[in-house]
Amino acid sequence: ADAEAFVALTPETLPTKLGGLDVLKTRIGSDPSAWRVREVGDGNLNLVFIVEGPAGAVIVKQALPYVRLVGESWPLPLKRSYFEYNALIRQADRDPGMVPEVFHFDRAQAIVVMEFLNPHIILRQALIRGEILPKIGKDLGRFAARTLFRGSDLSMSARARKEDLALFADNVELCDITENLVFSDPYFEAELNRHTPQLDGLVAELRADRDLKVEAQALKHLFVAKAETMLHGDLHTGSIMVTKNDTKVIDPEFAFYGPMALDVGMMLSNFWMSYFSQRGHEESGSRDEMRRFLIGVIDEIWETFVAEFSHLWRTERTGILYQRSLFEDRGDALGAELALSRVLGDIWTDMLGFAGIEMHRRILGLAHNADFETIADLDLRGACEAAALKFGRHLAVNRRSITGLTALAGLAERLD
Numbered sequence: 001a002d003a004e005a006f007v008a009l010t011p012e013t014l015p016t017k018l019g020g021l022d023v024l025k026t027r028i029g030s031d032p033s034a035w036r037v038r039e040v041g042d043g044n045l046n047l048v049f050i051v052e053g054p055a056g057a058v059i060v061k062q063a064l065p066y067v068r069l070v071g072e073s074w075p076l077p078l079k080r081s082y083f084e085y086n087a088l089i090r091q092a093d094r095d096p097g098m099v100p101e102v103f104h105f106d107r108a109q110a111i112v113v114m115e116f117l118n119p120h121i122i123l124r125q126a127l128i129r130g131e132i133l134p135k136i137g138k139d140l141g142r143f144a145a146r147t148l149f150r151g152s153d154l155s156m157s158a159r160a161r162k163e164d165l166a167l168f169a170d171n172v173e174l175c176d177i178t179e180n181l182v183f184s185d186p187y188f189e190a191e192l193n194r195h196t197p198q199l200d201g202l203v204a205e206l207r208a209d210r211d212l213k214v215e216a217q218a219l220k221h222l223f224v225a226k227a228e229t230m231l232h233g234d235l236h237t238g239s240i241m242v243t244k245n246d247t248k249v250i251d252p253e254f255a256f257y258g259p260m261a262l263d264v265g266m267m268l269s270n271f272w273m274s275y276f277s278q279r280g281h282e283e284s285g286s287r288d289e290m291r292r293f294l295i296g297v298i299d300e301i302w303e304t305f306v307a308e309f310s311h312l313w314r315t316e317r318t319g320i321l322y323q324r325s326l327f328e329d330r331g332d333a334l335g336a337e338l339a340l341s342r343v344l345g346d347i348w349t350d351m352l353g354f355a356g357i358e359m360h361r362r363i364l365g366l367a368h369n370a371d372f373e374t375i376a377d378l379d380l381r382g383a384c385e386a387a388a389l390k391f392g393r394h395l396a397v398n399r400r401s402i403t404g405l406t407a408l409a410g411l412a413e414r415l416d
């Protein structure tokens with residue numbers, strides 16, 4: 001049979017197109033003509049609709065054959081929706097309750113129908129507003145440990161892991177975005193780059209910094225070659241939705257097999273950027289309490305990640321690596337603990353590097369963060385961004401000799 005032609009949904013056509021699905025009638029209401037549809041996508045790439053009716057509401061997310069932010073001149077394949085769907089169902093399995101439930105997937109139309117998170121808001125917006133979120137550090141640290149451990153050769157059967165490696169290896173175009181926009185473009189005068197004019201001098205310095213360029217390429221080398229687990233791939237504070245008591249991770253369309261340290265580093269980097277942006281959001285009062293909260297969250301994410309990863313190492317190490325037959329089963333529990341320390345040590349070092357270059361690409365590259373962009377005074381914005389750029393340079397270049405988060409909190413305070 002011919003492949004079914006792709007047609008982009010509109011609020012007007014959506015009820016007719018999806019109204020025949022029982023799973024949606026049950027969740028929204030049995031009469032599709034009574035569904036109310038709003039397009040709410042604020043992302044860069046896709047269409048997102050809220051569909052509401054008498055029985056409830058769902059989210060309908062549809063990929064377009066191009067980058068929404070730029071238009072048809074930048075084509076991007078529909079299959080990213082297939083990777084998002086496959087990542088969501090795996091994450092739901094590996095850390096239950098942390099991603100929206102999927103109700104329906106249509107591969108030809110690149111549609112994922114999922115749970116409407118309500119009254120959740122995007123974490124980045126909450127941090128800009130200065131909201132304290134008591135559960136976020138533990139939730140995100142556990143999510144990282146569980147998804148990264150359970151998607152790897154430490155846990156999966158060799159066949160299942162290799163089949164997933166092959167499945168996600170086709171996500172070439174979204175990896176290509178990261179490979180260029182994150183690891184290379186910030187370090188030369190690439191066409192899509194922009195930065196706050198006040199940063200001209202510092203930007204020239206960073207682009208002439210040979211040690212930094214070598215580190216950025218070493219990290220890119222890890223990104224493309226170290227296929228150790230299924231990553232979210234875009235785990236910044238705009239891909240996390242929150243209430244005071246609940247945390248959910250959305251938007252895993254960049255999922256692929258890559259280095260464990262990437263998701264953790266990108267996440268911590270976005271909390272550090274929030275820290276450096278706080279000075280730009282003090283019109284209605286000091287953000288000192290917020291700064292302490294953010295430093296605490298960074299500690300808590302890392303400590304929870306280490307604790308949960310270690311727990312899984314001791315209780316769920318069922319894959320082909322560091323087998324129990326070599327260690328515990330021979331009475332050498334210490335050997336397994338030493339191997340764990342070494343694995344965590346490597347993740348720590350690489351995590352710092354990914355965190356550093358994520359800061360650079362968000363300030364020098366194409367995709368900027370609302371944390372800084374919402375600071376209207378360009379002198380103030382530039383000062384916040386300069387501190388983050390210097391901090392990021394330190395993380396990337398000195399990552400092998402940084403021993404803990406306490407020293408980094410001190411450095412952040414001095415630069416801020």
Ligand code: ADP
Nearest residue numbers: 041042043044045046048059100115116117251
């Ligand atoms: P993109 O891939 O285009 O970035 P996202 O998945 O990030 O799309 O979604 C864009 C926006 O739509 C989010 O920032 C959020 O505001 C909203 N959104 C997405 N998924 C949900 C959901 N499950 N529940 C509620 N809002 C959502």
Ligand code: MG
Nearest residue numbers: 043238239251
């Ligand atoms: Mg998004």
Ligand code: MG
Nearest residue numbers: 042043044238
């Ligand atoms: Mg978004």
Ligand code: MG
Nearest residue numbers: 043045251253
């Ligand atoms: Mg996305």
